Amino acid sequence: MTFxxxxxxxxxxFICNVWDVSSARIAEKLNFNAIGxxxxxxxxxxxxxxxxxxxxxxxxxxxKRIAQSTQLPLTVDLESGYSRDSKxxxxxxxxxxxxxxxxxxxxxxxxxxxxxxxxxxxxxETLEEVxxxxxxxGIDIFINVRIDTFLLRHPAVISETKKRIQMYEHAGAxxxxxxxxxxxxxxxxxxxxxxxxxNVMCMPNLPDFxxxxxxxxxxxxMGNFLHEITLKYMEEKLAVIKQEDSFNLIFNHD
Numbered sequence: 054m055t056f057x058x059x060x061x062x063x064x065x066x067f068i069c070n071v072w073d074v075s076s077a078r079i080a081e082k083l084n085f086n087a088i089g090x091x092x093x094x095x096x097x098x099x100x101x102x103x104x105x106x107x108x109x110x111x112x113x114x115x116x117k118r119i120a121q122s123t124q125l126p127l128t129v130d131l132e133s134g135y136s137r138d139s140k141x142x143x144x145x146x147x148x149x150x151x152x153x154x155x156x157x158x159x160x161x162x163x164x165x166x167x168x169x170x171x172x173x174x175x176x177x178e179t180l181e182e183v184x185x186x187x188x189x190x191g192i193d194i195f196i197n198v199r200i201d202t203f204l205l206r207h208p209a210v211i212s213e214t215k216k217r218i219q220m221y222e223h224a225g226a227x228x229x230x231x232x233x234x235x236x237x238x239x240x241x242x243x244x245x246x247x248x249x250x251x252n253v254m255c256m257p258n259l260p261d262f263x264x265x266x267x268x269x270x271x272x273x274x275m276g277n278f279l280h281e282i283t284l285k286y287m288e289e290k291l292a293v294i295k296q297e298d299s300f301n302l303i304f305n306h307d
Contacts, residue, residue: 056126056155056195059086060228060250060271065262070275072098073115074122081123088123089158090116092130094280103277104164109135109145113152120152128156128195133163133171139182146183147192156195158230159183161217162205170201173213177220184225197252197272198226203233211239215246222249232276235259237268244269255279 059066068087069080072094080088093103095115101107112129120127129149134142146157161176162168184196198221202214218229230252231243237260244251250271253259255278265273293302 056087056128057227059126060195062271063266065266065270066272067262068128068272068274070094070277070279071119072280074118076279077119077123077125077127081125085125087126087128087155088119089128089156089274090119090130091275091277091280092132093277097277097280102164103132104168105132105135106164113148116149116154117152120154126155127153128158128197129154131157131159133160134179134183137163137179139179139186142179142183143186143190143192146187146194147190150192150194154194156197156227158197158199160199160201160230161221162201168201168205170205170207173217173220177224180221180226181224195227196225197228197230199230199232201232203231203239211242214243218243218247218249222247228252228272230254230272230274237264240265240268240270 066086068089069085070091071077071080071088072091077088092112095112096103096107099107099111116129131145135145136142149157161173162170180198187194200214200217202210202217207213214231221229226249228250229247232254233256234240234243234253235256235258240253251269252272252274253265253270255275260268262273290302294300
């Protein structure tokens with residue numbers, strides 16, 4: 054089954070978000086069907102803030118190491134493409150495709166002093182140019198477009214999200230990612246406004262996977278939350294070791 058076909062099953066595709074070889078191998082051991090990088094997690098590993106502060110070459114290095122370590126389909130968080138120029142974005146995608154990557158996430162916001170939505174029309178034009186150039190060059194890769202209206206708490210979040218979905222679908226997107234959506238009513242509206250597979254992300258009040266399946270969601274991902282809780286676990290255990298002046302905690306799990 055191709056990566057695209059995994060988005061059209063009744064059961065949503067559950068993607069494990071990874072940040073290094075070790076996390077990718079754990080996902081493969083647990084029989085996930087696909088993995089995806091978290092740009093935020095990788096940026097954090099290197100001491101950067103999220104938002105294209107990390108260089109593309111640094112991202113590519115991590116992607117290459119992960120791709121070489123697993124047989125799982127790997128999709129890459131490309132942020133906003135690491136350029137506003139469609140030809141440069143295509144070049145970045147081509148470099149990833151040459152590593153065997155099967156999909157990318159590309160988002161409609163950028164970070165300058167703060168994260169802001171890109172103009173929907175301008176982003177749609179860029180997206181359409183990117184997809185046209187990819188097809189022209191025979192590069193078959195799943196384009197999952199991230200809409201950041203919920204993330205940025207847009208005042209007219211549903212109408213703006215639906216407008217952007219229609220524009221990006223027309224531009225040729227393969228899937229739509231709406232991080233930070235949580236309510237059943239909002240998810241239902243988003244799913245029902247498009248024929249494209251909808252991707253939702255781990256959130257505190259996100260419905261369980263059975264409900265998401267019933268709502269028609271086709272892809273579920275984790276964002277940076279798994280990485281954050283891993284670091285939190287490490288911090289808590291180190292605090293105990295430091296307090297007790299002993300490594301007993303590491304070896305005694307009962």
